[in-house]
Amino acid sequence: MSFTLHKKDGEARLGTLKTSHGDVPTPIFMPVGTVGSVKTMDSEDMMELDAKIILGNTYHLYLRPGLRIIDEAGDLHKFINWDRPILTDSGGYQVFSLAKLRKLKYDGVEFRSHIDGEKIFIGPKESMEIQKSLGSDIVMIFDECTPYPATYEQAKESLEITQRWGDECAKQELHPHQMLFGIVQGSTYEDLRIESARYLADMDLPGYAIGGLSVGEPEEEMLKTLDWVLPELPEDKPRYLMGVGTPPQLVESVARGVDMFDCVLPTRVARHGTAYTSSGQVQIKASKWRNDFGPIDDECDCKVCKGYSRAYVRHLLSTNEFSGMRLMTYHNLHFYLRLMERIREAIAEDRFEEFRQDFHAKYQRGQGEREERQVKRNKALDKEILDEKRARKKMRTQPKKKD
């Protein structure tokens, strides 16, 4: 278990994270497999998409199926049929965002399960125990994800809790193959962020995450925070920006030196009908695409774009067929994973800055001619359908001649 930084192109970094379940090339995007499954996907899909590492949510897995069942299966890898690397979060984020009747205590949080109201306690010790049982390759410290906005006092107090819990986590025993990542907090306050980064850097952990971002702050605040934090983190350790983000945010974060990302966006918005494409986000469910027989993304070579049209995927989405959500998810994950691959290629070839400019220019250009053409075609289609209805009605309402 180690991280190797191969090279830099500007601040963008090319690396490899070695784990006992295989190598992860960085920069990397990690699809989110909440309860041990990337929503609508199976592990065969994820292999086909060549996802190098996925994320599992400790909170969700602890509630269902529970540790006893995962223990019996062996570990999370075996339970979900995935033998590539897994990163587990600490459960902290969900405890604060999902659980009910939370009571913050010195050594953790007491809460009621959002599933059945059961009273549960998770603190740093418990989180490490659970993640040890899950057998994930990367284990996150149990932190408090400071909400946004927070006053300086709140952010400071919250950071103190995270630091105390982080110390406690570092004392717990993990499996030899597991790597513990610290989490930088401190809200949008420069001195707190820097203090947090330095505190963690001193702990000499195998990796560092930047948490408490993508929680509602403006994008510029997020990027500014990266500018404060990243220079404080050791060069030879991977940097993971938690819960981020849109495709342009990934590119901008890589430009600042981030190596790892996870985000529910590509899978979540897919289920609501939004596709990521080389020319920006497209709401495929929109009526204007109902007779667009081209692919979701003209520049994409995924199996969905090769086999299915916008019109068909739109039809599946609007008839509530699960397969519509699945095809959308497959495409979006392919887009994200291929984006990271292109980023890695660009860094390797010392042309990341060029790639970055090209990417943004294309991504912002929108649907252009394709949209204009569809608006016209839709008007024509509406007219045809109306004419046909009228003709049928006329035919049916004319009095029948008896033979």
Added chain:
Amino acid sequence: MSFTLHKKDGEARLGTLKTSHGDVPTPIFMPVGTVGSVKTMDSEDMMELDAKIILGNTYHLYLRPGLRIIDEAGDLHKFINWDRPILTDSGGYQVFSLAKLRKLKYDGVEFRSHIDGEKIFIGPKESMEIQKSLGSDIVMIFDECTPYPATYEQAKESLEITQRWGDECAKQELHPHQMLFGIVQGSTYEDLRIESARYLADMDLPGYAIGGLSVGEPEEEMLKTLDWVLPELPEDKPRYLMGVGTPPQLVESVARGVDMFDCVLPTRVARHGTAYTSSGQVQIKASKWRNDFGPIDDECDCKVCKGYSRAYVRHLLSTNEFSGMRLMTYHNLHFYLRLMERIREAIAEDRFEEFRQDFHAKYQRGQGEREERQVKRNKALDKEILDEKRARKKMRTQPKKKD
């Protein structure tokens, strides 16, 4: 477009239905692709499962996406990315079971769409026009599916409508590649069923379906009806039993001379957590399987059974992950398609009767030892979980010693 009967083993028949989209070996099961998609599956899945032919529902496709869009795509095959054969039903069944405010008229049915209440008329002419547009390989006559139970008078009247509409359908022009199948009705009355079969046989159609079964009648009534009808149908034409059925019903129907089946059971019950296995139906969602790490079916070689455990699939189902429904659907379709393949092999090797006995004996034996073992393991698991909770609670409620 033709049907070849290769051989018989008892009354069980081995044949090939040639279509312009490829050959269909019979006996065959046709998965139901309601709105142009077998629920939770995509066309790649259906190729992987080696489905030889699928069914599309005229009523659903007519409402959404509508003919204009399918026309623009070319035909249904092109719209849904499936170039193997498609059978379309006539829309009659859904008009009678789903549509609102139906008015039965001499030349069809006026009704309101179950989607948006739009007033629509479908009769034999319209159904043929729609199926011609869809471009399916097998087109069904527009019939009235007689409800069960029906009095003799009701059944007779309903049959007359079906015959009148059938005559009208036969007059309509289809594409040269399309085969029109007649539908035998007559409820559970021997003379009506025989009359219907003979009437259709005289029409010399490319194929014949037996309709109005699997609509609530006892299984023995269904099999008795087959015994009346099948001898009246020409040997050299395919016989299709509509909407049937369970695995044992498929075997018993083949034994009586049926060649083709369609049914929503394998896909529908999958989404509710029920698997078909070589030893009968299993409710995978049941709590007792939560720590069974064996496959859904010990004798199945599908990718779901090779890759995933009952415990994991149960976990996905109980956390409402779509992928749980999808894995279940994949397995059930594999079971049905493989069952038909085994039936064809048995007929080819003149051992269908032996196969039939073996199949029923195994299918009825149930989960046996596996279930007993799980009941014990579940009790042990319950105890472990309870002990652990108590221990955690005790640990947390003991007063902390201050350092």
